[in-house]
Amino acid sequence: MPGPLSIAIIGAGMGGLATAAALRRVGIDVTVYEQATQFARLGAGIQIGCNAMKVLRRLGLEDRLRGGSFYPRSWNNRDWSTGEVKFDMIFGESAEEKFGAPYLLAHRGDLHAALASAVPDECIRLGHRLTGLDQITDGSVRLVFANGATATADAVVAADGVHSVVRDMLFATAPVKFTGRIAYRTTYPATLLGGERIDDCTKWWGEDRHIVIYYVKPDRSELYFVTSQPEPDFRIESWSAKGDVGELRKSFEGFHPQVGQVLAACPDVHKWAIMDRDALPRWAEGNVTLLGDACHPMTPYMAQGAAMAIEDGAVLSRCLDGAERDGVADAFRRFEATRKERTTRVQETSRANTWLRGRTNADWVYGYDAWTVPLAA
Ligand code: FAD
Numbered sequence: 001m002p003g004p005l006s007i008a009i010i011g012a013g014m015g016g017l018a019t020a021a022a023l024r025r026v027g028i029d030v031t032v033y034e035q036a037t038q039f040a041r042l043g044a045g046i047q048i049g050c051n052a053m054k055v056l057r058r059l060g061l062e063d064r065l066r067g068g069s070f071y072p073r074s075w076n077n078r079d080w081s082t083g084e085v086k087f088d089m090i091f092g093e094s095a096e097e098k099f100g101a102p103y104l105l106a107h108r109g110d111l112h113a114a115l116a117s118a119v120p121d122e123c124i125r126l127g128h129r130l131t132g133l134d135q136i137t138d139g140s141v142r143l144v145f146a147n148g149a150t151a152t153a154d155a156v157v158a159a160d161g162v163h164s165v166v167r168d169m170l171f172a173t174a175p176v177k178f179t180g181r182i183a184y185r186t187t188y189p190a191t192l193l194g195g196e197r198i199d200d201c202t203k204w205w206g207e208d209r210h211i212v213i214y215y216v217k218p219d220r221s222e223l224y225f226v227t228s229q230p231e232p233d234f235r236i237e238s239w240s241a242k243g244d245v246g247e248l249r250k251s252f253e254g255f256h257p258q259v260g261q262v263l264a265a266c267p268d269v270h271k272w273a274i275m276d277r278d279a280l281p282r283w284a285e286g287n288v289t290l291l292g293d294a295c296h297p298m299t300p301y302m303a304q305g306a307a308m309a310i311e312d313g314a315v316l317s318r319c320l321d322g323a324e325r326d327g328v329a330d331a332f333r334r335f336e337a338t339r340k341e342r343t344t345r346v347q348e349t350s351r352a353n354t355w356l357r358g359r360t361n362a363d364w365v366y367g368y369d370a371w372t373v374p375l376a377a
Contacts, residue, residue, distance in 0.1 A: 002324060004029045008143055008153035010130050010166055012039070015292025015309030016159035017115035020123060021059045022317035023157075031153070032119065033145065035129035039116060041109030042239045043187045043270060045216045045224030047075075048111060050091075050366040052307035053101035055314045058371060061114045062101075068114075069104040070215040072201040077356050080206035083256045089356050099366040105201060107187060107216045107224075111306070125149075130160065133169055135286045139325050154325040155287040155332075157316065159309065162237070162275055164294035170285045176275040176297060182234050183272045183300065184248045185226040187216060192265040198223075198258050205357055211252060213262050225262055226300065227252070228274060228353070235273050243271030274299055276351060279344040284332035287325070291316065296343040302350040304365065308343050314370035315339055337376035342368065 005028050009016045012034035020030045048056070048065065056065060075089040091103035116124070132144035133156065143151045158166030162176055201214035209229035216224050229251055249263045276299050283295045292309030315338050319331040346365070349355060356362070 005155070005320065005323060005325065005328070006031070006153045007155050007157055007320075008033060008141070008151060009157045009159055011158070011160040011294075012036075012116070012124055012126075013159060013161055013292070013309070014112065014115065014306040015312060016157075017112070017119055018055065018059065018310040019157055019159060019291060019313035019316060021115065021118035022055075022313040023320065024119070024123075025059075026317050026321040028317075028320060030119075030123050031151070032124045033128040033130060033143070033151070034124065034126050035146075037127040039112065041107075044108040044185055044239070045187060045214060045226070046106050046108045046111050046306060047214075047303035048104040048106055049304060049307045050095060050099035050101040050103050051368045051370070052310045053104065054369050054371065055310045056114070057101060058314070059115075059118050061118060064114050064117070065104055065106060065111070066102065068110045068218070069106040070200070070218055070220070071102060072105055072214065074201065075103075075356060076199055076202040078202055078204055078256070080204050080210070080255050080259075086205060087356055087358050087360060089360070089362060095366070100369065103366070105214045105216055107222065110216075130165060133166060133288065135288065139287060141287055155328045157289055157291050158294050159291045160294050162277075162293045162297040164290060166288065167280075167290055167294050170288060170290075171280065171282065173280060176277045178235055179274045179276050179299060180230055180232045181228050181274045182231040183226050183228050183274055184243050184269045185224070185272065186266055186269045187222055187224045188265070188267055190215070190221055190223050192267065193223075193261060194265070196261045198262060202258075203356070204255060204259050206255065209251065211255070211259055213259070223262070225266075228301070234271065236271070237273045237275055239270070239272070241271050243269045245269050279340065279347060283336045283340070284329070287328045287332070289316075289332040289335065296347055298347045298350045299353065300350070301353040302346060302355045302365070304346050304350065308346055311368070311370040312339060312343075315373070315375070318371070318375060334376050338373070
């Protein structure tokens with residue numbers, strides 16, 4: 001009897017950790033290699049769509065996430081100056097009933113910590129930046145890391161994000177495209193608003209820019225905002241790059257007073273260049289596959305990038321359930337065939353930046369269940 005399939009996952013981000021937890025459920029021996037030497041609590045919010053929550057529920061994380069996140073009545077969409085409601089996407093109990101799981105607004109660090117809690121510490125190797133990868137003739141894969149360590153596994157799942165080195169090793173892909181737009185973002189304590197009431201979750205639509213503002217804690221004690229606006233000369237894409245609050249405030253002058261209040265109270269801010277990429281022709285080569293942003297990065301305008309990576313993990317675990325080493329390449333092809341149409345549609349819809357700006361049928365996004373969707377033949 002061969003032992004359990006061993007899979008090396010590159011990257012302990014949202015997709016890598018969700019995949020590790022999902023693969024362990026079907027008896028796969030998983031090791032996650034992450035370049036960072038420790039997990040940092042990044043100052044950002046994250047919307048956890050009902051579709052992602054269905055996956056997270058089966059990974060045992062629902063109670064923890066409900067307990068630590070904000071449960072919005074809706075995602076409201078309003079005009080930047082008049083405040084007119086363009087479309088109010090109702091969540092809360094009615095959407096939970098309709099889509100089969102809640103829609104939650106979380107601190108990104110809380111979601112990441114929840115995912116990390118679903119993977120035993122001994123399965124995660126921090127401080128391991130992948131630099132080399134070889135598929136050897138016996139069907140296994142050899143990995144080389146910047147710290148001098150090496151490892152072998154039956155297969156590799158590269159969840160190494162938008163600048164995936166594994167993607168570059170496997171395929172001659174064009175670099176990710178800078179969209180010419182940047183995002184300012186931050187989280188801060190709601191006490192800084194000095195008692196001013198703001199909407200729970202609203203996207204304020206301007207002519208060439210927008211700002212999304214929402215709470216990330218159940219008691220409204222912390223809020224988050226993220227913008228999108230043109231700035232063709234700023235190309236730094238890093239969770240730690242700082243922005244200038246004064247410039248930010250200036251670029252949203254004239255917006256509704258609520259936006260002014262939120263920006264006036266904001267102590268500091270991060271700045272991020274927004275990247276995009278067309279769908280890749282292929283995700284896998286032999287016993288190595290890409291997953292998450294590594295193969296389908298997207299603009300953040302639908303708040304679905306992490307949700308897609310998390311769904312990927314669930315579908316991949318179903319494709320690999322019961323597979324042996326010589327069946328892995330087929331399982332990876334099946335994974336790609338099951339997922340690509342959906343992730344491409346989300347990439348393209350997100351790029352258009354019209355999601356929920358007017359009446360929108362969102363059933364195809366939030367109604368999807370990665371645990372039950374038919375697998376491709
Ligand atoms: P990542 O989370 O980027 O993880 C990649 C990991 O791989 C990192 O930990 C990295 O350190 C590691 N790594 C990279 N290279 C190596 C290497 N060579 N060796 C070892 N490790 C390596 N999505 C949502 O669903 N909802 C939202 O509300 C939302 N809001 C967003 C707001 C902004 C401003 C942005 C930029 C994105 C947002 N997203 C949102 C998208 C989401 O953040 C990404 O789609 C998601 O993080 C992708 O997960 P991933 O695991 O593929 O990649």
